Amino acid sequence: MSPVFAHGQLRLYLLSLLNEGPRHGYEIMRDLEQRFNGLYTPSAGTVYPRLAKLEEEGLVSRGDDGRKVTYTITDAGRAEVARRQADLGDLEDDLDRSASQLADEVRSRVKGEAADLRAELKAAAQEARRVAQPATGEPMSGRARGEFEQAINELRQSARSILRSRKTAESVRAEALRIVHEAKRQLDQLK
Structure with missing residues (x-):
């Protein structure tokens, strides 16, 4: 920063x-x-x-x-x-620039975090589709079930990390919620 x-x-x-x-x-x-x-x-x-x-x-x-x-x-x-009144005027200008730079850094970080979250959720959805129970009703193998549970837990951990972080911007939380809803919608389509 x-x-x-x-x-x-x-x-x-x-x-x-x-x-x-x-x-x-x-x-x-x-x-x-x-x-x-x-x-x-x-x-x-x-x-x-x-x-x-x-x-x-x-x-x-x-x-x-x-x-x-x-x-x-x-x-x-x-x-x-x-x-130092003249210095105070310069200081205010410098602080305005600093605030603008901080805002740019936050926007950049939020954009990166949202992209990372989208990639993680997409990978989790792909993994869920890969190990999904066949429509024939055949039982899922223990290994497949373990992989599925692991993917669900990783998704849950990623989403909770974003939700709980004090540094996470509200826009990132909103994007994360949208992505989770989209992942659920895609999973519902597999039923």
């Missing part, structure tokens, strides 16, 4: 957010996630060390209300934001 922030940009963005008003660390992470329409969520390991560094530099202060730590910009922090 492409980096979202270039060197020093997250620092400036954090100051800009805190210039709008005090925030808890979680609120900052949520604001960043919203800025990127859910395509990027910074980790606590990314945000808190930078906030600590800003505090060391005297640009933010930290207050503890017992439950949560609140970060507030200091006068020195406000002065830096004021001095």
